[in-house]
Amino acid sequence: MNSDQLKKNEPAKSTGKNSRRDFMRKLGLIGAAATTGAVASGFTSQRTPEEEYVKVMTSDNKLVEIPKSQVKEVKLDTEALQSRGRLGIAGKRWVMVIDLAKCRNARECIKGCQEHHHLHPYQYHINTLVMQDNPQSAPYNMPKPCMHCDNPPCVSVCPVDATFKRQDGIVLIDNERCIGCRFCMAACPYSVRVFNWEEPFQAQLYEAQPMEYDVEANIPQKKGTITKCLFSADCLRGGDLPTCVRSCPNEVFYFGDENENAVTNGTTRETVVLSELLEKNAGYRLMEELGTKPRVYYLPPKDRVFEAPEKPDHHS
């Protein structure tokens, strides 16, 4: 096939907003047609020797093969990114485990996160708090990201469907829809949502290099809207661990898929069985009594390798 034939496949009116997505869909159709055709005719594949084939993932997550000569690089527009972001990754249930015994407040997770999501230094998608459960016990550091609840109160109260829960469990916020009412901030029992009171930290960069809004990374940030922890949904799509998990130098974070019953440590990259990890270490979730069903588990701060932090104010 040459480029002329490819042109004929496109409807004349496809020059509108959706043309890129239509193109992606067509790539999928061509691939599907080619494979089903091959099965029906009984031939494995009829490839001309000089033509090279490449594997391509379509926007609906199908793996297809197309001739290399037909590959055109397509940049996803905001709309395509939004529909992909709403859909999530099929067959996954992301889960995070935080080992409190390992945290020494290095704040590398915070730095990595702020860099990834273009946040002001005072804005935290993840924060580390100094906790003390009672006057007798030693204080400990507690990283606190969004819990990505299975029963999210923040999503229930959103009047414009800007914040939503996807099939893989991640709770995202669409800054293009958000009206800045901050109902979700009030509803969240974990106080993990952040408001963009000012122009974004990288506003100058956005002016110099306009970029498409990616709902899976919340960039570019937008003044007057909510921003929150996203489990680095854009990284997960590429098979990478979230930024905070990768940045930690102290083996604090485990991240993985509950369906696979496996989590991987971001520092040592050791993969362990999730159910065993939680059972052996008495894993727990925050504010279980609220019925929010968080997707973030904590392992209690026992056998610590770092010295305890100073006592928080309310116990001194």
Next chain:
Amino acid sequence: MNKYYLIVVICVCAVLKSSAQSSWLVPQEQKEKLSLVEFTDAMRASGKEVFSVKCTACHGMPGEGTFNALLNPSPGDPASEKFQMNTDGALFYKISEGRVTMPSFKNALSKADIWNVIAYLRSFNPVYVQETAEKIETNIAPGTVLSLGISFDESKKAVAVQLVGSLEGEKNSIGGVGIKLMAKRYFGNLNIGDVKRTNKEGLSYFSWDHSLPGDSLGNVQLVAQVDQAEVYGDVKTEVTLPIAQVTNKPPLNKDRAMWNTVKKAPIWIIVGYTGGVVTVWFFIFYVLFIMKKVFALGKEPITEEEKVI
């Protein structure tokens, strides 16, 4: 006088012993381990990259003394004399295994990456002269091409991994080689059992209880690897077998819930809301209808008898 010397000797021994305890003991054979290749500039550059991502948080920049002094045991400056006293093998062991506050990088970094980091750190030592290791002798004839095969043995309820060596068209089973079996997970490989040595038939068995979750068809991707890659080379094979547990859990946003989209809202909300809207509009139209009726009545002519004075 002799007594005095004895006390001094005992004291010196005690000091040496206590300092030895606080230092990091590396097994002798690990200490003597050497890189198979000579460090190059490319290795140093790649090592610098790895170092800046994985090590700077605690060790700071080498030579600048910007390590985190609050940690116990102290991470130390990699350019310092004490640090450079370590042999290449000792550095490799320490990076690979870790202890207390130093994490293990066995899985996080490849062996090549660790050697690259060592190459980078050695560039801060002007008096360092590298020694490279001689090729390790094995009982396998030189020129043999190793290959692995994975199959499921129903009768033994185990995954069998076979190591075969082919030399000039002749195939031989190879025994006594450590094999690692892993299951592919989304972010890394999960070890299944410990490293097992192959028997005389070149086979090693990993018991399998079908509890490992697979995909919606029960398929699982298994990876078998020769454990000592530096001796036998990077021999690896992957296979997908339908021996795992079928995992077919529904999407998390499938059920009707308060937080779900309009279409998936609870029935009582949809009925209640729609009913409310219909009732309000009905009332509005009812009032308008009555008003229209009143207006129409007002337009009707009234007979003289009906007029009330």
